[in-house]
Amino acid sequence: MKQHIAIDGPAGAGKSTVARLLAERLGYLYLDTGALYRAVTLYLLEHRVPLKTAREEEVSPFLRSVDIDVVSENGMRVFLNGKDVSLDIRNPEIDVAVSYVARMQVVRDFLRKVQRKIALSRPSVVEGRDIGTVILPEADLKIFLTARAEIRAKRRWREIRLRGKNIDYKLVLRNVLERDTLDSERRCAPLRKAEDAVLLDTSSLTVEEVVAKIYALVVGRG
Numbered sequence: 517m518k519q520h521i522a523i524d525g526p527a528g529a530g531k532s533t534v535a536r537l538l539a540e541r542l543g544y545l546y547l548d549t550g551a552l553y554r555a556v557t558l559y560l561l562e563h564r565v566p567l568k569t570a571r572e573e574e575v576s577p578f579l580r581s582v583d584i585d586v587v588s589e590n591g592m593r594v595f596l597n598g599k600d601v602s603l604d605i606r607n608p609e610i611d612v613a614v615s616y617v618a619r620m621q622v623v624r625d626f627l628r629k630v631q632r633k634i635a636l637s638r639p640s641v642v643e644g645r646d647i648g649t650v651i652l653p654e655a656d657l658k659i660f661l662t663a664r665a666e667i668r669a670k671r672r673w674r675e676i677r678l679r680g681k682n683i684d685y686k687l688v689l690r691n692v693l694e695r696d697t698l699d700s701e702r703r704c705a706p707l708r709k710a711e712d713a714v715l716l717d718t719s720s721l722t723v724e725e726v727v728a729k730i731y732a733l734v735v736g737r738g
């Protein structure tokens with residue numbers, strides 16, 4: 517059995533759903549690393565750090581008083597200095613601010629240690645953008661999930677509609693394409709497939725089919 521599974525890929529490829537279901541099926545820890553970037557963002561906003569203009573050396577001292585932990589329960593719950601912030605980190609203001617935080621090298625270095633400590637504490641499925649390349653290069657199995665941009669936008673559009681909001685599909689597609697460019701062109705830890713990662717295009721697969729394929733690879737039947 518493979519113990520540490522890394523799942524990377526662009527927004528909307530189905531990473532979170534797939535990683536959570538796979539971890540449940542295996543009885544492994546599920547680590548959603550985007551949630552950790554969101555928790556740091558919440559802390560910095562609470563301390564009134566001007567994220568758009570702050571220099572890395574101004575942000576660095578704040579990180580010394582950030583303690584993050586996670587618990588497997590309904591997927592994953594995140595604790596920031598002992599407080600459950602799982603819901604707060606999904607606020608729209610975090611959605612906007614988190615990309616400024618995720619591109620700071622001091623934050624990435626800090627969270628690399630946090631991610632490794634949590635991920636290596638027990639068998640785990642770790643999901644993010646740079647897990648196979650930077651965070652857990654020694655992972656036993658690396659998966660790079662993708663799907664055509666139109667499909668990812670359609671999934672995202674449906675999700676937003678399910679939450680009761682009306683939004684133009686073309687706008688969602690434009691956002692997906694923009695985020696793809698930002699994610700793959702940013703200086704620190706750009707999104708790219710690790711050389712030894714298995715590429716899985718989920719465009720015409722159901723969630724169950726994707727989970728089954730990865731499960732087979734974990735138990736050595738893929």
Ligand code: DC
Nearest residue numbers: 549550551553614615618644645646
């Ligand atoms: O997956 P998400 O939307 O919760 O991610 C939040 C932000 O963090 C997003 O801007 C991408 C970034 N991120 C990252 O840079 N590296 C990761 N391993 C996970 C997320």
